[in-house]
Amino acid sequence: MKTQPTASHFIDGAYVEDATGAPIDVIYPATGKVIATVHEATPAIVAQAIDAARRAQPVWATLSGTERGRILRRAADMIRDRNHDLSVLETYDTGKPYQETSVADATSGADALEYFGGIAATLTGEHIPLGGDNWVYTRREPLGICVGIGAWNYPTQIACWKGAPALACGNAMIFKPSETTPLCALKVAEILHEAGLPAGLYNVVQGKGAVGAALVTDPRVDKVSLTGSVPTGRKVYAAAAEGIKHVTMELGGKSPLVIFEDADIENAVSGAIMGNFYSSGQVCSNGTRVFVHRAIKEAFLERLSARLGNAVIGDPMAPETSFGPMVSEQQLNIVLSYIEKGRAEGARLVHGGARLDREGYYVQPSVFADVTDDMAIAREEIFGPVMAVLDFEDEDDVIARANATEFGLAAGVFTRDLARAHRVAARFEAGTCYINSYNDAPVEAPFGGSKLSGVGRENSKEAIAHYSQVKSVFVRMDDMEAPF
Numbered sequence: 140m141k142t143q144p145t146a147s148h149f150i151d152g153a154y155v156e157d158a159t160g161a162p163i164d165v166i167y168p169a170t171g172k173v174i175a176t177v178h179e180a181t182p183a184i185v186a187q188a189i190d191a192a193r194r195a196q197p198v199w200a201t202l203s204g205t206e207r208g209r210i211l212r213r214a215a216d217m218i219r220d221r222n223h224d225l226s227v228l229e230t231y232d233t234g235k236p237y238q239e240t241s242v243a244d245a246t247s248g249a250d251a252l253e254y255f256g257g258i259a260a261t262l263t264g265e266h267i268p269l270g271g272d273n274w275v276y277t278r279r280e281p282l283g284i285c286v287g288i289g290a291w292n293y294p295t296q297i298a299c300w301k302g303a304p305a306l307a308c309g310n311a312m313i314f315k316p317s318e319t320t321p322l323c324a325l326k327v328a329e330i331l332h333e334a335g336l337p338a339g340l341y342n343v344v345q346g347k348g349a350v351g352a353a354l355v356t357d358p359r360v361d362k363v364s365l366t367g368s369v370p371t372g373r374k375v376y377a378a379a380a381e382g383i384k385h386v387t388m389e390l391g392g393k394s395p396l397v398i399f400e401d402a403d404i405e406n407a408v409s410g411a412i413m414g415n416f417y418s419s420g421q422v423c424s425n426g427t428r429v430f431v432h433r434a435i436k437e438a439f440l441e442r443l444s445a446r447l448g449n450a451v452i453g454d455p456m457a458p459e460t461s462f463g464p465m466v467s468e469q470q471l472n473i474v475l476s477y478i479e480k481g482r483a484e485g486a487r488l489v490h491g492g493a494r495l496d497r498e499g500y501y502v503q504p505s506v507f508a509d510v511t512d513d514m515a516i517a518r519e520e521i522f523g524p525v526m527a528v529l530d531f532e533d534e535d536d537v538i539a540r541a542n543a544t545e546f547g548l549a550a551g552v553f554t555r556d557l558a559r560a561h562r563v564a565a566r567f568e569a570g571t572c573y574i575n576s577y578n579d580a581p582v583e584a585p586f587g588g589s590k591l592s593g594v595g596r597e598n599s600k601e602a603i604a605h606y607s608q609v610k611s612v613f614v615r616m617d618d619m620e621a622p623f
């Protein structure tokens with residue numbers, strides 16, 4: 140497959156290159172080899188993207204929701220038709236196994252385009268009757284130019300999760316993918332325009348933090364939606380605040396997964412696997428603090444180790460591979476350093492713990508037991524396949540410990556006692572909770588975090604509120620009074 144894109148950027152409906160921008164090599168994580176090179180956006184490229192968006196957006200906003208939605212739904216169908224090629228490209232970009240990318244990346248992006256394409260025609264204002272014959276009506280209007288900034292773990296999905304609601308509401312989008320995974324957003328832009336999106340409404344510019352910062356600080360940008368780490372979120376939020384811009388922040392986490400003594404062990408093990416090792420552990424909502432009731436701890440660890448033995452680690456393109464490499468050498472080194480910290484802090488390594496002796500950035504899925512709340516592996520986001528298993532006995536105690544974190548992205552509970560499940564879910568300080576499941580992200584449900592994990596919500600009807608604004612129009616039918 141051809142992995143080198145036609146050009147680095149997609150602006151005003153066409154591929155655009157400016158080779159004076161610094162080169163960024165795209166590395167296939169399974170081999171460490173360069174598979175493409177893109178150029179960082181120069182100020183001229185950033186200006187071109189903003190100009191194109193400014194020209195196109197007002198016209199787009201005058202279309203009916205039905206007309207806008209039709210284009211998004213057509214793009215969703217095209218993405219599904221091309222799922223194989225898009226998934227192969229996503230695997231080259233991220234190193235995630237094709238077994239995953241073929242069901243969880245482009246398809247999830249298509250879901251967002253279909254959902255927001257469908258909802259576009261339903262966006263309305265309100266009629267608010269007042270005293271006398273007077274009334275107020277509200278108009279739901281677009282924000283204008285939205286900037287999307289992506290992380291590297293779900294490049295296609297993030298490009299669509301931000302683009303679909305923005306476009307449905309009548310905005311233009313300028314998307315900057317992570318510099319680690321720049322390839323797939325270009326395909327999303329290409330498909331949207333092939334589906335009939337007018338030029339200038341979905342632009343992709345490449346670059347690192349400086350390009351993101353240039354977009355965020357431009358006074359012509361109205362909204363910024365970031366998926367990234369908390370430190371980056373702080374910078375982007377502060378820069379957006381300078382211009383009083385709208386923001387959505389989808390940031391990191393260190394989420395708890397609580398497994399009670401009455402849980403179905405096989406299901407709980409599945410939840411722990413999905414919440415720690417999918418995408419080689421590079422998922423923001425992962426439940427990496429696994430609190431297991433002392434009564435079932437050893438049984439849980441035994442089944443977990445046995446099930447981890449079934450992981451097929453290897454060539455991400457091979458259909459049987461279920462666990463791939465880390466996205467980059469840097470991320471691999473971060474993970475290895477935390478494994479060392481876990482050992483040094485006295486946690487008991489019960490599975491994995493080593494880099495694989497092969498090319499690429501592979502590390503084994505790793506599990507530490509007897510982890511205590513104060514250990515670094517229980518406090519800090521690792522963003523890799525390192526599960527920390529902690530013991531508990533009492534419900535109140537485990538909830539207090541689960542919530543004793545500055546993050547609040549997700550949380551999960553496994554129990555057969557549904558009254559307890561709902562009680563615990565209500566007490567979790569997290570934006571996205573799971574009962575007897577983990578890491579599902581259907582487009583129909585709001586997704587996002589509380590506390591340091593973010594502000595705003597993606598997906599569902601909630602996202603509409605974050606990509607539109609309400610105008611109130613007061614209408615007086617009787618005579619107007621004035622003091623003089």
Ligand SMILES: NC(=O)C1=CN([C@@H]2O[C@H](COP(=O)(O)OP(=O)(O)OC[C@H]3O[C@@H](n4cnc5c(N)ncnc54)[C@H](O)[C@@H]3O)[C@@H](O)[C@H]2O)C=CC1
Pocket residue numbers: 288289290291292293315316317318346347348349350351352355366367368369370371372374375388389390391392422423424520522548588592593
């Ligand atoms: N809550 C969520 O929905 C998700 C959150 N994440 C979080 O993302 C992180 C991993 O992704 P990374 O790409 O390493 O995050 P990162 O924070 O290093 O980078 C995210 C994006 O921000 C850009 N950026 C960096 N500095 C910037 C600046 N000053 N101004 C504007 N843009 C800037 C980067 O170029 C990149 O595109 C993890 O912390 C993870 O938890 C990842 C996926 C989903």
